[in-house]
Amino acid sequence: MTHRLSRRIERLTSSLIRDILQITQRPGVISFAGGLPAEELMPELDFGACAADSRQYGPSEGEPLLRELIARGLSGLGLRCQTEQVLVTTGSQQGIDLVGKLFIDEGTPVLLESPTYLAALQCFRVYGAEFHGMPVQAEGIDPDALKAAIVRHHPAFVYLIPSFQNPSGCCYSDAARRAVAAVLDETGTPLVEDDPYRDLVYTSCDRTPVCAYLERAPWVYLGSFSKITAPGLRVGYLASSPALFPWLVRLKQSSDLHTGRTGQAWLAHFLTSSDFGKHLAHMNGVYAERRDTMQTALERHFSGLADWSVPAGGLFFWLRLVENTDTLAALKVALDHDVAFMPGEPFFPVTEQRYPALRLNFSHATAEKIERGIALLSKVLGECAVTAAG
Amino acid sequence: MTHRLSRRIERLTSSLIRDILQITQRPGVISFAGGLPAEELMPELDFGACAADSRQYGPSEGEPLLRELIARGLSGLGLRCQTEQVLVTTGSQQGIDLVGKLFIDEGTPVLLESPTYLAALQCFRVYGAEFHGMPVQAEGIDPDALKAAIVRHHPAFVYLIPSFQNPSGCCYSDAARRAVAAVLDETGTPLVEDDPYRDLVYTSCDRTPVCAYLERAPWVYLGSFSKITAPGLRVGYLASSPALFPWLVRLKQSSDLHTGRTGQAWLAHFLTSSDFGKHLAHMNGVYAERRDTMQTALERHFSGLADWSVPAGGLFFWLRLVENTDTLAALKVALDHDVAFMPGEPFFPVTEQRYPALRLNFSHATAEKIERGIALLSKVLGECAVTAAG
Numbered sequence: 001m002t003h004r005l006s007r008r009i010e011r012l013t014s015s016l017i018r019d020i021l022q023i024t025q026r027p028g029v030i031s032f033a034g035g036l037p038a039e040e041l042m043p044e045l046d047f048g049a050c051a052a053d054s055r056q057y058g059p060s061e062g063e064p065l066l067r068e069l070i071a072r073g074l075s076g077l078g079l080r081c082q083t084e085q086v087l088v089t090t091g092s093q094q095g096i097d098l099v100g101k102l103f104i105d106e107g108t109p110v111l112l113e114s115p116t117y118l119a120a121l122q123c124f125r126v127y128g129a130e131f132h133g134m135p136v137q138a139e140g141i142d143p144d145a146l147k148a149a150i151v152r153h154h155p156a157f158v159y160l161i162p163s164f165q166n167p168s169g170c171c172y173s174d175a176a177r178r179a180v181a182a183v184l185d186e187t188g189t190p191l192v193e194d195d196p197y198r199d200l201v202y203t204s205c206d207r208t209p210v211c212a213y214l215e216r217a218p219w220v221y222l223g224s225f226s227k228i229t230a231p232g233l234r235v236g237y238l239a240s241s242p243a244l245f246p247w248l249v250r251l252k253q254s255s256d257l258h259t260g261r262t263g264q265a266w267l268a269h270f271l272t273s274s275d276f277g278k279h280l281a282h283m284n285g286v287y288a289e290r291r292d293t294m295q296t297a298l299e300r301h302f303s304g305l306a307d308w309s310v311p312a313g314g315l316f317f318w319l320r321l322v323e324n325t326d327t328l329a330a331l332k333v334a335l336d337h338d339v340a341f342m343p344g345e346p347f348f349p350v351t352e353q354r355y356p357a358l359r360l361n362f363s364h365a366t367a368e369k370i371e372r373g374i375a376l377l378s379k380v381l382g383e384c385a386v387t388a389a390g
Numbered sequence: 391m392t393h394r395l396s397r398r399i400e401r402l403t404s405s406l407i408r409d410i411l412q413i414t415q416r417p418g419v420i421s422f423a424g425g426l427p428a429e430e431l432m433p434e435l436d437f438g439a440c441a442a443d444s445r446q447y448g449p450s451e452g453e454p455l456l457r458e459l460i461a462r463g464l465s466g467l468g469l470r471c472q473t474e475q476v477l478v479t480t481g482s483q484q485g486i487d488l489v490g491k492l493f494i495d496e497g498t499p500v501l502l503e504s505p506t507y508l509a510a511l512q513c514f515r516v517y518g519a520e521f522h523g524m525p526v527q528a529e530g531i532d533p534d535a536l537k538a539a540i541v542r543h544h545p546a547f548v549y550l551i552p553s554f555q556n557p558s559g560c561c562y563s564d565a566a567r568r569a570v571a572a573v574l575d576e577t578g579t580p581l582v583e584d585d586p587y588r589d590l591v592y593t594s595c596d597r598t599p600v601c602a603y604l605e606r607a608p609w610v611y612l613g614s615f616s617k618i619t620a621p622g623l624r625v626g627y628l629a630s631s632p633a634l635f636p637w638l639v640r641l642k643q644s645s646d647l648h649t650g651r652t653g654q655a656w657l658a659h660f661l662t663s664s665d666f667g668k669h670l671a672h673m674n675g676v677y678a679e680r681r682d683t684m685q686t687a688l689e690r691h692f693s694g695l696a697d698w699s700v701p702a703g704g705l706f707f708w709l710r711l712v713e714n715t716d717t718l719a720a721l722k723v724a725l726d727h728d729v730a731f732m733p734g735e736p737f738f739p740v741t742e743q744r745y746p747a748l749r750l751n752f753s754h755a756t757a758e759k760i761e762r763g764i765a766l767l768s769k770v771l772g773e774c775a776v777t778a779a780g
Contacts, residue, residue: 090480
């Protein structure tokens with residue numbers, strides 16, 4: 001039967017991670033696997049007056065007021081962005097999918113950080129992208145390496161997560177941001193900047209969008225409300241340089257006509273209320289504590305097993321394991337002990353750049369669970385590394 | 391710049407209709423153009439208790455209770471469908487997009503009714519489909535013509551709207567449904583059955599899904615809540631034969647992770663309440679009256695100008711014009727007179743099968759506006775036909 005399906009289907013990668021994530025939702029499992037915000041910190045969804053006006057079909061671009069608020073926010077970050085350049089999407093994932101539709105044919109070269117967001121890899125792969133990875137270093141990717149890779153591979157676009165990168169947690173330095181933008185401008189290479197974590201910040205650091213430094217290169221900036229409000233609403237957005245925008249709107253229209261209106265209306269209301277600032281400050285306070293709790297637990301249990309940095313924001317620790325370890329096999333053992341993490345393998349765009357690593361989410365579990373889970377995990381990984389060496 | 395974009399972008403058709411539809415939203419325009427349900431008949435959206443449990447990320451397949459209700463509904467129509475075969479989508483349009491992703495590469499042959507739903511044409515065209523059209527006759531497509539077209543073109547799938555077809559309004563006879571299913575089974579050709587209008591019925595007629603008659607051929611059934619509740623929610627669904635389902639779920643996950651949860655929760659509540667049946671009966675009563683009002687107005691003003699049938703359900707009249715008319719040019723003239731319709735051209739999958747026609751929506755305008763608008767429209771079209779002949 002498969003001979004009748006599109007070639008795209010052959011490129012759908014294994015649903016392994018998907019299957020594993022379903023297991024981690026088993027009651028009693030301490031999960032550091034997903035990128036889930038904490039339910040108990042999410043704002044109350046009071047749709048009230050929004051509901052009646054949100055019933056009819058709406059504009060593909062999104063609700064005018066929400067678009068205006070987004071444009072204003074982006075302008076405040078230094079991005080030259082009018083309301084007319086903002087497209088509301090059904091979660092930031094749809095923004096990634098629209099970028100794939102816009103740029104990628106079979107064999108289209110794409111340049112990305114290595115490691116990078118696995119769902120972006122899966123999505124771009126479905127469209128037939130050919131990946132080239134650039135190692136993530138302490139201050140971001142190396143601008144010279146970026147230039148060399150562009151000259152060599154002629155990518156259709158470069159996909160970057162400069163602030164609290166997923167999975168590495170890296171936040172590009174100001175110098176790296178400017179240098180990357182200069183290379184993109186010089187070569188005229190489009191930038192897709194994915195920025196879902198920017199408002200989850202625990203240690204002050206520069207987060208000016210790289211797009212804000214571009215003078216000539218085309219750009220798409222992807223934003224999300226999922227991490228700071230309620231992901232169940234499925235409302236994200238993108239903004240783009242003017243020439244790309246009409247194509248993105250038409251691809252959006254073809255994908256789902258428009259994004260659900262009730263969530264958009266509620267967000268427009270919430271973002272302009274005094275509750276929003278308080279909510280964000282509270283959420284960041286709790287997440288900062290959880291990050292610190294995990295850091296303390298990691299210092300106690302993972303010294304000698306892994307190297308890592310303390311993330312200044314976002315949702316994840318990224319542990320580079322000292323011993324060669326089959327982290328997928330280790331995950332199975334961990335699940336037997338009712339603790340889950342995300343194996344590092346699927347985050348690498350090309351096999352040769354892989355190293356043994358794990359991603360640990362610190363936003364979802366409570367402090368007590370973080371301490372218990374990290375202790376359990378260090379035992380499992382200690383055993384698995386020995387097994388691999390034996 | 392366009393050289394950097396995907397080949398898909400070259401296939402994005404003109405946004406003419408999109409631009410026109412925006413004009414029709416100008417205050418004072420009587421619009422028969424869109425497929426809009428009437429706001430004043432939409433149920434109240436009282437999210438109440440749904441909201442709190444809908445904030446976190448949810449399953450890609452959709453909310454379990456809603457999936458179960460959909461499966462039960464489809465089983466009641468004779469479709470062999472388990473809950474595990476139901477995927478909630480971000481509107482029925484996303485179902486169409488997922489079908490495109492699943493089946494279509496550049497040059498993939500697709501068989502469709504002629505005329506057919508223009509947004510499906512646009513969506514499949516973006517993926518590179520090569521269209522072959524089958525004329526819609528009084529009782530549906532001709533099963534012998536279907537078989538000949540399958541043998542000749544080897545389509546990846548056949549896309550049909552057997553109940554209250556958009557734009558023709560045709561409802562396939564029971565004999566045609568069975569005969570079409572037999573041809574698909576015999577040739578093993580997948581069926582994509584789009585069924586968004588099935589519950590909008592004003593004159594009793596058989597509406598058993600063609601999928602229910604299939605014994606062997608793979609199938610995807612697309613359903614919508616937009617026409618019977620509130621399209622602004624963006625909740626639709628698909629069900630498929632078991633072999634296709636895992637691919638569709640993974641394509642859905644890659645497209646937007648999952649559909650907004652609040653709308654799903656509200657729908658599960660509303661569909662099981664006693665209000666639902668009352669709401670549907672009332673909506674159908676009002677739409678039946680509007681259909682009859684439009685029929686009376688058409689008889690008065692369009693006799694001799696066009697041929698049409700009275701639709702037994704759905705949202706549209708389809709007028710085949712007697713005189714050769716440039717309906718796109720006529721639309722511009724009509725808009726000068728503050729009345730809008732949908733030109734027939736873009737509904738035809740292949741140019742050679744085109745004939746001058748218009749689609750008129752009867753669900754959105756009030757009786758008074760229907761009468762006034764049809765009178766206006768007949769004048770405009772009378773003039774435009776004369777112009778074309780002169």
